[in-house]
Amino acid sequence: MKCGIEIHQRLATEKKLFCGCSAQPGEEKPIATIERRQKAVAGELGEVDLAALHEYSRNRIYRYQVFPGTTCLVELDEEPPHDMNKDALETVVEVCLLLNAKVVDEVQVMRKTVIDGSNTCGFQRTAIVGSDGSMETSKGDVGIQIICLEEESCGIVEEKNGEITYRLDRLGIPLVEIATAADIKDAKHAREVAEKLGMILRATGRVQRGIGTIRQDINISIPGGARVEVKGAQELGLIETIVEKEVKRQEGLLRVKEELEKRFGKNTLEKPAMVDVTEMFKNSASKLLRKECVLAMKLEKFAGLLGEELYENRRLGTELSDYAVAKAGVGGIIHSDEKFEKYSIGKGDADELKKRVGAGEKDAFVIVAGERKACERALESVYERALHTFKGPQNEVRRVLPDGGTAFMRPMPGSARLYPETDVPPVLISKEWIGEVRRKLPEKPEERKEKLLKVLNEELAERIMLSKNYPLFEKIVNGLKVEPKLVAATLEETVVSLRREGAPVENLNENKFMELFIEYKCGKFVKAAIPEILRYVSRNSGESVSHAVEKLKLEKMSEKELKKVADEKKKAGKKGKELIEEIMREHRLRVDISELSKIVGA
Amino acid sequence: MYSKKIQEKLKELGIEIGDRVRVKSRGEVCEGILMPKQELGDPNAIVVKLSNGYAIGLNFEGAGLEKLEGHRKIGFKSSDEKLKHVAGKPTVSIISTGGTVASRVDYTTGGVNASYSASDLVKAVPELGEFNIDSKFLFGMMSEDMRAEHWKEMAKAVFKELKTDARGVVVTHGTDTMHFSTAALSFMLKDLNKPVVFTGSQRSSDRGSSDSFMNMLCAVNFASKSDVAEVSLLMHGSSSDDFCYAHRGTKVRKLHTSKRDAFKSVNDEPLAKIFPNGKIEMINSNYRKRSEREVSLDDKLEEKVALIKTYPGMDPEIFDFYLGKKFKGIVIEGTGLGHVPTAIEKYSLIPRIKEATKAGIPVCITSQCIFGRVHEFVYANLRKEYEAGAVFCGDMLSEVAYVKLMHVLAHSKDLEEAKKLMLTNIAGELNERTPVFE
Structure with missing residues (x-):
C-alpha cells in the first residue's frame, strides 16, 4: 500500500x-x-x-x-x-x-x-x-x-x-x-x-x-489500484478505519475487474438503451418511484456483480449509485442485486422490468426515478462508472462518510487547475528573514516534552505542551518563577472544571492570569484559594484579583493570626497531626500547610 | 521580464519559455516548465511550474540550469474553427475591441490579452449556440488607452455590421471608458435602426466566476430580441448573477472600481432588465424603436476639447495652457450646481471663462456631483459664471458633455450655434425632467 x-x-x-x-x-x-x-x-x-x-x-x-x-x-x-x-x-x-x-x-x-x-x-x-x-x-x-x-x-x-x-x-x-x-x-x-x-x-x-x-x-493506493484522495477527515480516530476500508474497496474493485475479464474477454460493455418505465410505477406504493420519470437500463453480464461487497455495507452497486448522485443530483439508483421488496417492487414488476430492458439470467439492470433530464444524466453516469470497473479502481477524490467509509466526490484534478494569481505580486523570502524566524523557533514537541517532564508528571506535561496556553505557561513560570505544576494545573485543570460548572471562563484573559500569579507570588493568598478566586473573577470580569480576594475574604492568614489559632487549638487539647488537620479543615482556603507545620512544629 | 543576466543565460543554453528544465539551486533540484516572469516580482528569480501545477521562484544566483526534453506552449489557444451560419437562427455581430471581457491572462505581463474568436465565445458561453455569431476583431486594447480616433473606427465597424442582416451589434469593450465610447457612438450613428449593445466585464473570463459569460449572453439576447434601436451599455445589475441592466449610452457611468454592478444609469432609468434565460423586461418606455430607417455615419469630431475638474485650491492658469494650445472647447466639471472658484479675484475662473468665450471657445458647465442637474441662477456666483458666457449643460454627465462638444464643434460654424447644439437633445443625453427614482 x-x-x-x-x-x-x-x-x-x-x-x-x-x-x-x-x-x-x-x-x-x-x-x-x-x-x-x-x-x-x-x-x-x-x-x-x-x-x-x-x-x-x-x-x-x-x-x-x-x-x-x-x-x-x-x-x-x-x-x-x-x-x-x-x-x-x-x-x-x-x-x-x-x-x-x-x-x-x-x-x-x-x-x-x-x-x-x-x-x-x-x-x-x-x-x-x-x-x-x-x-x-x-x-x-x-x-x-x-x-x-x-x-x-x-x-x-x-x-x-x-x-x-x-x-x-x-x-x-x-x-x-x-x-x-x-x-x-x-x-x-x-x-x-x-x-x-x-x-x-x-x-x-x-x-x-x-x-x-x-x-x-x-x-x-494499492498495487494495481489507483490513487484515491479521501477528503475532509476531521477526526484523528477515523483515519485508521478510512485507510483500512479504502484498501479493501480497491481490492474489491480489482476482484470485480478480474471477474469482468472472465465474463467479457476482450470485449467491453456496449452502451445500453434507456427504457422509459414511468407508467409502470404510476400507482406504485413506493413514493420513491412515483416520479415524473422512471428510467431503466440493462447492464449486460453484470448479474451478481452489483451486489459484490467491497467492504462492510458497501457494494459495487453503491459505487455506481455514487456517480449518479454526484453527477446527476438524483437520490440514488436501484439495482437488480438489491432486495426489491425494500422499494415495494413486487415479483411481477421485477419480471416485467427485466423483460422491458431485455435482461437475461446473466444480466443486471438499474432503475432511477426523478426529473427526466436528471434520470438520463444519472443513467449515463452509471454506464460511465460501469465502464470504469473494467479498469479496476479509478483515480478520484472521495469524501469521508461517518463510518469511515467513503463516497465518490469528483474526478482527480490535474495540474491544469493551477495558474498564476496575477493580482498578487510574488513575495521574496530573504535569508535574513528566515534567519530571524529560525532564531524564534519553538522547540520541537519531543524536546519540549523532555523539558517539561523534569518538572511535571507525564499527563500534565502532555496537556500543557499542546495547549494554546503554553506561551502563557512559559511566561508565568519563567517570568514570575511560580511552581510549574501549579501553573499548569491552574491553566489546564482548574479552568476546565470551572467551565464545566458553567463559569464564563472566556473572561479569564492573559492579564487576569498574570495578575493572579503576581498576587500569589506576593503571598496574598494560598494555592487552594485559586479556584474560588478564578470563579469570582470570571463572573465579575471588571474586578481585579486583589479585590476578589478581599471580597471573598481569602487573604492568607498571617503568621501572627495562624499562631493565635494554633494556640487556641492547643488550649483545647489538640496537638500534632490532629491539630493541623482540624485547622486545615476550618481554614483550608487561607492557610499554607507547610507554614502551619512549621509553626506547630515550633 | 527576467533580468538581462537570466535572459542571456537562457539564450546561451538554448532554453525558451515553455521548455522543460532542471534547476539546481542551493542543493535543491527542481524539474518543471520554465514560465515567463510576471512584471512584478524579483527579476532574478527563475519561475518553474512543477508537475503538480504549482509554480515556485528560485534564486538564479549560483543556480544550475539544464534543458530537458519537452516543450509546452504557454497561454490560451484560440480556436480558428469557422462557425457556419444555420438558417433560421438570428444573427448577431460581435465586435471585439479588447478589455477584460474578451481576454485571457497574459502570463508574460500578468495583464490580459484579447484573444477570443467566435468559436471561443460559443465554447465559453454554449447558450450562444442559439444564434449565428459573426465575430470581428477590431482592436485588443484596454479602454484607458482609447482616443477619439478609436471611437471613429468603432463607429465605422459598427456601421458596417448594421448594414448586414444581423439583428443587432454587440461591442465588447474595456469597462473603464466604455461610457465615453457609448456616448460617442450615440452621436455618430444617425437614425439608428437596430440595437447596438456595448458590454464588458469586471472579472476576466479566465476565472469561473467571471461576469463576462452572463454579460455576453444578455448582450447578445438584447441585441437580437429587443426593439431598442439605441446605443446601450449592458452590464450586471447586481452583485449576483441574476440579471443585467441595459443603460442608455449617454446616461450611464462607471461608479465603482471593481464591482460587477459598477455601471449605473444617471438621471435616467435603465432601459431594460435582461435575464440570462433571454427574458427582457422593459423599464424605460422612452427609447427609439427598431425600424427600417437608413442608418448613417457621421464620424466628424473636433479633438481639441478639454475636460477640467475644479477643486479647492485650483490654479486658474490651467486655462491658459489649453487656450495657449488652441483648444476649441472646454467642459468644466464644477462643484455642486456647477460652481467654479469665483469670489477671490486672484483665483477666480470667471475672467478665463470670459476670455475663452470672447475667443469663440465654448465653456460648458457640468457637475462633479454626477447625479442631478446644474443651474445657472440659484446663487450669485452661478449667475456670474453664466454672465461670463458659460453654457450650463442641464443634467448631462460631464463625460458625455465632453464627447458631445467634440461632435458639436465639428458641426457648428460659430459659438452661438455650438451653444445651441449643446443644449439640444441629440441622443437622449439631456432630459427635460428628472423623474423620481427609488
Missing part, C-alpha cells in the same frame, strides 16, 4: 490572508445573500480541468451569505485581493523550518481552480512556501513533499435542489497545507503521522483550535 496525508490547519492570525477582515468567525448573523454561477474555464496551458468540468456539468446555483465583520468585497469577488498577510507567511515559514523543509526564494501565488462554488472567485489562492522536508516517526522518516499557504474555502450551510448555500465568513482565513510523501506504512502509521503533524503545528502557538480548524486528506 502507498499512503500519504495532507493536513490543512487554520492559522490563528488576526486578519484573513488577502484582506482586512477578521480571521476569527464568530456568532454573527448573515446580513445579505448573493447568488452566483460558475463556468469551467481553461488554465494557463490552455487545458480545462477535469474536476472543474465535472462541477460545471452539474449546472449549479450557489448562494453566499454575507457577514458584517468577516466579509468584505474581496470575499464577494468584487474587489481584487490585498497584499498577502505577512504574519501568516511567517507562521508557514516557521512550520517549514520545524519540518526541515527548504523554503522557496520567492513565493508565487497560484489560482487553483475550484468550481464547486466553495470559493466565489472560482479558484483558491495557494502558494508553495517550502518543500522536501521530513519528520521522524516510529516507523522511520516520513518525507514532507510540500508546505503551502492557502485560503480557507467557504463553509457549506445547506445543499438542496441543486442549490448550495455557503457562508463567506470562513473564506480567506489563512491555512497551512502540509503534504507528506507516500511514505506511510499502514493505517496505524497514518494516524501517528497525522497526530505528530498536529503537534508540530500546535507547538508554534499560532494555529486555530477547535472543530473544523484542522482537516486531513488521505491519499491511498
Whole structure:
C-alpha cells in the first residue's frame, strides 16, 4: 500500500490572508445573500480541468451569505485581493523550518481552480512556501513533499435542489497545507503521522483550535489500484478505519475487474438503451418511484456483480449509485442485486422490468426515478462508472462518510487547475528573514516534552505542551518563577472544571492570569484559594484579583493570626497531626500547610 | 521580464519559455516548465511550474540550469474553427475591441490579452449556440488607452455590421471608458435602426466566476430580441448573477472600481432588465424603436476639447495652457450646481471663462456631483459664471458633455450655434425632467 496525508490547519492570525477582515468567525448573523454561477474555464496551458468540468456539468446555483465583520468585497469577488498577510507567511515559514523543509526564494501565488462554488472567485489562492522536508516517526522518516499557504474555502450551510448555500465568513482565513510523501506504512502509521503533524503545528502557538480548524486528506493506493484522495477527515480516530476500508474497496474493485475479464474477454460493455418505465410505477406504493420519470437500463453480464461487497455495507452497486448522485443530483439508483421488496417492487414488476430492458439470467439492470433530464444524466453516469470497473479502481477524490467509509466526490484534478494569481505580486523570502524566524523557533514537541517532564508528571506535561496556553505557561513560570505544576494545573485543570460548572471562563484573559500569579507570588493568598478566586473573577470580569480576594475574604492568614489559632487549638487539647488537620479543615482556603507545620512544629 | 543576466543565460543554453528544465539551486533540484516572469516580482528569480501545477521562484544566483526534453506552449489557444451560419437562427455581430471581457491572462505581463474568436465565445458561453455569431476583431486594447480616433473606427465597424442582416451589434469593450465610447457612438450613428449593445466585464473570463459569460449572453439576447434601436451599455445589475441592466449610452457611468454592478444609469432609468434565460423586461418606455430607417455615419469630431475638474485650491492658469494650445472647447466639471472658484479675484475662473468665450471657445458647465442637474441662477456666483458666457449643460454627465462638444464643434460654424447644439437633445443625453427614482 502507498499512503500519504495532507493536513490543512487554520492559522490563528488576526486578519484573513488577502484582506482586512477578521480571521476569527464568530456568532454573527448573515446580513445579505448573493447568488452566483460558475463556468469551467481553461488554465494557463490552455487545458480545462477535469474536476472543474465535472462541477460545471452539474449546472449549479450557489448562494453566499454575507457577514458584517468577516466579509468584505474581496470575499464577494468584487474587489481584487490585498497584499498577502505577512504574519501568516511567517507562521508557514516557521512550520517549514520545524519540518526541515527548504523554503522557496520567492513565493508565487497560484489560482487553483475550484468550481464547486466553495470559493466565489472560482479558484483558491495557494502558494508553495517550502518543500522536501521530513519528520521522524516510529516507523522511520516520513518525507514532507510540500508546505503551502492557502485560503480557507467557504463553509457549506445547506445543499438542496441543486442549490448550495455557503457562508463567506470562513473564506480567506489563512491555512497551512502540509503534504507528506507516500511514505506511510499502514493505517496505524497514518494516524501517528497525522497526530505528530498536529503537534508540530500546535507547538508554534499560532494555529486555530477547535472543530473544523484542522482537516486531513488521505491519499491511498494499492498495487494495481489507483490513487484515491479521501477528503475532509476531521477526526484523528477515523483515519485508521478510512485507510483500512479504502484498501479493501480497491481490492474489491480489482476482484470485480478480474471477474469482468472472465465474463467479457476482450470485449467491453456496449452502451445500453434507456427504457422509459414511468407508467409502470404510476400507482406504485413506493413514493420513491412515483416520479415524473422512471428510467431503466440493462447492464449486460453484470448479474451478481452489483451486489459484490467491497467492504462492510458497501457494494459495487453503491459505487455506481455514487456517480449518479454526484453527477446527476438524483437520490440514488436501484439495482437488480438489491432486495426489491425494500422499494415495494413486487415479483411481477421485477419480471416485467427485466423483460422491458431485455435482461437475461446473466444480466443486471438499474432503475432511477426523478426529473427526466436528471434520470438520463444519472443513467449515463452509471454506464460511465460501469465502464470504469473494467479498469479496476479509478483515480478520484472521495469524501469521508461517518463510518469511515467513503463516497465518490469528483474526478482527480490535474495540474491544469493551477495558474498564476496575477493580482498578487510574488513575495521574496530573504535569508535574513528566515534567519530571524529560525532564531524564534519553538522547540520541537519531543524536546519540549523532555523539558517539561523534569518538572511535571507525564499527563500534565502532555496537556500543557499542546495547549494554546503554553506561551502563557512559559511566561508565568519563567517570568514570575511560580511552581510549574501549579501553573499548569491552574491553566489546564482548574479552568476546565470551572467551565464545566458553567463559569464564563472566556473572561479569564492573559492579564487576569498574570495578575493572579503576581498576587500569589506576593503571598496574598494560598494555592487552594485559586479556584474560588478564578470563579469570582470570571463572573465579575471588571474586578481585579486583589479585590476578589478581599471580597471573598481569602487573604492568607498571617503568621501572627495562624499562631493565635494554633494556640487556641492547643488550649483545647489538640496537638500534632490532629491539630493541623482540624485547622486545615476550618481554614483550608487561607492557610499554607507547610507554614502551619512549621509553626506547630515550633 | 527576467533580468538581462537570466535572459542571456537562457539564450546561451538554448532554453525558451515553455521548455522543460532542471534547476539546481542551493542543493535543491527542481524539474518543471520554465514560465515567463510576471512584471512584478524579483527579476532574478527563475519561475518553474512543477508537475503538480504549482509554480515556485528560485534564486538564479549560483543556480544550475539544464534543458530537458519537452516543450509546452504557454497561454490560451484560440480556436480558428469557422462557425457556419444555420438558417433560421438570428444573427448577431460581435465586435471585439479588447478589455477584460474578451481576454485571457497574459502570463508574460500578468495583464490580459484579447484573444477570443467566435468559436471561443460559443465554447465559453454554449447558450450562444442559439444564434449565428459573426465575430470581428477590431482592436485588443484596454479602454484607458482609447482616443477619439478609436471611437471613429468603432463607429465605422459598427456601421458596417448594421448594414448586414444581423439583428443587432454587440461591442465588447474595456469597462473603464466604455461610457465615453457609448456616448460617442450615440452621436455618430444617425437614425439608428437596430440595437447596438456595448458590454464588458469586471472579472476576466479566465476565472469561473467571471461576469463576462452572463454579460455576453444578455448582450447578445438584447441585441437580437429587443426593439431598442439605441446605443446601450449592458452590464450586471447586481452583485449576483441574476440579471443585467441595459443603460442608455449617454446616461450611464462607471461608479465603482471593481464591482460587477459598477455601471449605473444617471438621471435616467435603465432601459431594460435582461435575464440570462433571454427574458427582457422593459423599464424605460422612452427609447427609439427598431425600424427600417437608413442608418448613417457621421464620424466628424473636433479633438481639441478639454475636460477640467475644479477643486479647492485650483490654479486658474490651467486655462491658459489649453487656450495657449488652441483648444476649441472646454467642459468644466464644477462643484455642486456647477460652481467654479469665483469670489477671490486672484483665483477666480470667471475672467478665463470670459476670455475663452470672447475667443469663440465654448465653456460648458457640468457637475462633479454626477447625479442631478446644474443651474445657472440659484446663487450669485452661478449667475456670474453664466454672465461670463458659460453654457450650463442641464443634467448631462460631464463625460458625455465632453464627447458631445467634440461632435458639436465639428458641426457648428460659430459659438452661438455650438451653444445651441449643446443644449439640444441629440441622443437622449439631456432630459427635460428628472423623474423620481427609488
